[in-house]
Amino acid sequence: xxxxxxxxxxxxxxxxxxxxxxxxxxxxxxxxxxxxxxxxxxxxxxxxxxxxxxxxxxxxxxxxxxxxxxxxxxxxxxxxxxxxxxxxxxxxxxxxxxxxxxxxxxxxxxxxxxxxxxxxxxxxxxxxxxxxxxxxxxxxxxxxxxxxxxxxxxxxxxxxxxxxxxxxxxxxxxxxxxxxxxxxxxxxxxxxxxxxxxxxxxxxxxxxxxxxxxxxxxxxxxxxxx
Numbered sequence: 587x588x589x590x591x592x593x594x595x596x597x598x599x600x601x602x603x604x605x606x607x608x609x610x611x612x613x614x615x616x617x618x619x620x621x622x623x624x625x626x627x628x629x630x631x632x633x634x635x636x637x638x639x640x641x642x643x644x645x646x647x648x649x650x651x652x653x654x655x656x657x658x659x660x661x662x663x664x665x666x667x668x669x670x671x672x673x674x675x676x677x678x679x680x681x682x683x684x685x686x687x688x689x690x691x692x693x694x695x696x697x698x699x700x701x702x703x704x705x706x707x708x709x710x711x712x713x714x715x716x717x718x719x720x721x722x723x724x725x726x727x728x729x730x731x732x733x734x735x736x737x738x739x740x741x742x743x744x745x746x747x748x749x750x751x752x753x754x755x756x757x758x759x760x761x762x763x764x765x766x767x768x769x770x771x772x773x774x775x776x777x778x779x780x781x782x783x784x785x786x787x788x789x790x791x792x793x794x795x796x797x798x799x800x801x802x803x804x805x806x807x808x809x810x811x812x
Contacts, residue, residue: 589640590721594728597633601732637725644721652718657810659712665791667709670694670763673783674701680748681756682740691759693777696767699744699759700737707733716810737761 603609603626614622677692678684681699694701710729714722741761745752760766767774800806 593637593640641725647720650718656716660716663708663712667705668787670701670705672786673780676779681744693775695759696772698763703733703736
């Protein structure tokens with residue numbers, strides 16, 4: 587359990603770096619924006635893998651009895667989460683987390699201005715219900731809370747950075763997915779990154795549902811429905 591908590595703490599501390607403006611500016615100035623983003627992404631992935639490795643060393647302590655319908659949530663929400671994450675990573679987004687620095691936001695921002703964070707929130711939150719044990723509650727629940735907190739932090743940071751430009755920049759977007767579209771403030775459009783993200787999400791989902799998830803994590807989502 588100690589290893590898992592340490593890994594989660596390291597993951598959270600690492601992802602606090604972008605919020606510390608002097609530190610982030612110093613790293614970008616020293617290494618360049620592209621190198622900083624690539625290096626940060628590699629270290630983030632390595633830390634996330636450490637979190638999962640640590641979770642597998644924790645004893646299984648059930649918190650509630652598993653029911654087949656519990657598996658429906660991750661099966662339905664994970665493909666959407668993957669699409670949001672990949673579309674968010676590939677699209678410029680001056681209002682939230684993005685690895686691209688373009689001024690013009692991508693079409694995914696019409697769905698939500700925080701696609702990456704919402705993707706992690708949907709993915710991690712849905713896995714809490716499906717697993718129902720203490721280590722999963724700590725792992726996925728911790729990641730879900732971190733994602734929700736990240737949305738709040740990103741909102742504050744973007745509002746402060748954009749200042750008077752915030753109103754016009756955020757007019758066609760919303761925090762809640764599809765809220766701006768349903769309210770008539772935005773029209774759903776599709777661009778290249780959204781299409782590529784949809785293809786990647788579909789292929790990954792197919793792999794995971796046809797044995798990949800069982801191979802990697804020891805649990806078959808489809809078999810859990812029976």
